[in-house]
Amino acid sequence: MTKHSTLLTPVLLAGCVIIAISFGIRCSFGIFQIPISQDFNWLRSEYSLALAIQNLGWGLGQPIFGAIADKFGDRRTIFGGAAVYAVGLVLSSNAILPIEHQMYSLFIGFGIAGTGFGVILAVVGRSSSAANRSMSLAIATAAGSGGQVVGPPLTEYLLSVLSWQAVFVYFAVIVMATMVMLPLMHSPKAAQRAAADEQMTDVLWRALRDPSFIMIFVGFFSCGYQLAFITSHFPAFITEMCGPIATTGLLHSIGITTTSALGAVAISLIGLANIIGTISAGWLGNRYSKKYLLAGIYTGRTVILTAFIVNPMTPESVLLFSALMGSLWLATVPLTSGLIAHLYGVRFMGTLYGLVFFSHQLGAFFGVWLGGRMFDLYGDYTAVWWIGIGVGALSAVVHLPIQETRNDATPA
Secondary structure: OOHHHOOOOHHHHHHHHHHHHHHHHHOOHHHHHHHHHHHHOOOHHHHHHHHHHHHHHHHHHHHHHHHHHHHHOHHHHHHHHHHHHHHHHHHHHOOOOHHHHHHHHHHHHHHHHHHOHHHHHHHHHHHOOHHHHHHHHHHHHHHHHHHHHHHHHHHHHHHHHOOHHHHHHHHHHHHHHHHHHHHHOOOOOHHHOHHHOOHHHHHHHHHHOOHHHHHHHHHHHHHHHHHHHHHHHHHHHHHHHOOOOOOOOHHHHOOOOOHHHHHHHHHHHHHHHHHHHHHHHHHHHOOOOHHHHHHHHHHHHHHHHHHHHOOOOOHHHHHHHHHHHHHOOOOHHHHHHHHHHHHHOOOOHHHHHHHHHHHHHHHHHHHHHHHHHHHHHHOOOHHHHHHHHHHHHHHHHHOOOOOOOOOOOOOO
């Protein structure tokens, strides 16, 4: 049996561990929103801007780390990303001014770029056969959701027994501990890179001139906007706007007694539902048109977001929304990365996906920043929520004209 006929490989398993920790911590920063703002008596927009800059740093760093990995090797790149991530967390633990948090968040964003989806999915994609690639990418993406399931509740617990500064330091240690998995992250095509460096410019130029690539780029914006806004602001939104948890209800009986705890559980439930949704998207991506699946996902998100905001927020509606939205949460990632691999090959997948991911993180920047800014102006998140609905509908439409036929002879 060759390495290409096996779905579960050491590369995939190691990638799952690294991405689960990286993304699990990243999904927990919204839990710090209220503690840090209250500790320093900041406006909501101050810490929101730090999270927005973190997302922008992730977006700026993704094509850079992708290109470094494509040219110099995956393991060095991932280790560098982990080191930057840890440094950003330690520096943030000592920050006392908004500008300090905002500056250090750039380090965290770059660190996430070096240990997150762009680099890890590129390694996994190169290590998989064309037949297994969509499912491999889905499994790696679902591992990130596994981290999301554990990260927010763990953060909520740690904040109940430790200072937020100590939690940041613990997270830095955990990030570096995942580097024990690096020996398994060996891309089978690494030896071919030096001989093919001159092809990067050609592939990039071909992609940038392709209308389909531009539409993928534009469409991914809303994904970042919606996910980053919800991850960063939904816990606070629930804490402040949700109806009370009944003392005689099921939630109270299992220990979820406050809307703050419900906010952490909501993010965790989104991650849990997304494990199923992402793997399902990978399975469907091997069998049906990826562009139509993506259009359907963005349409589904638009409907779910609309239904939630036009109805009163209750603990039950929060849990229902989290389960439904979670089923579509990262389902776009294996389909988008798989579409790029299909159209342009896997040789420079890290760079190309990194460019598309910049659009995702540009959307994330505006989602997080506008959330805090509009909360300070209007006292709620309704307006920024409706913007998310609008850009989601746009993404559903913009995916329809994408041409899914390969425009070069690069082997998959």
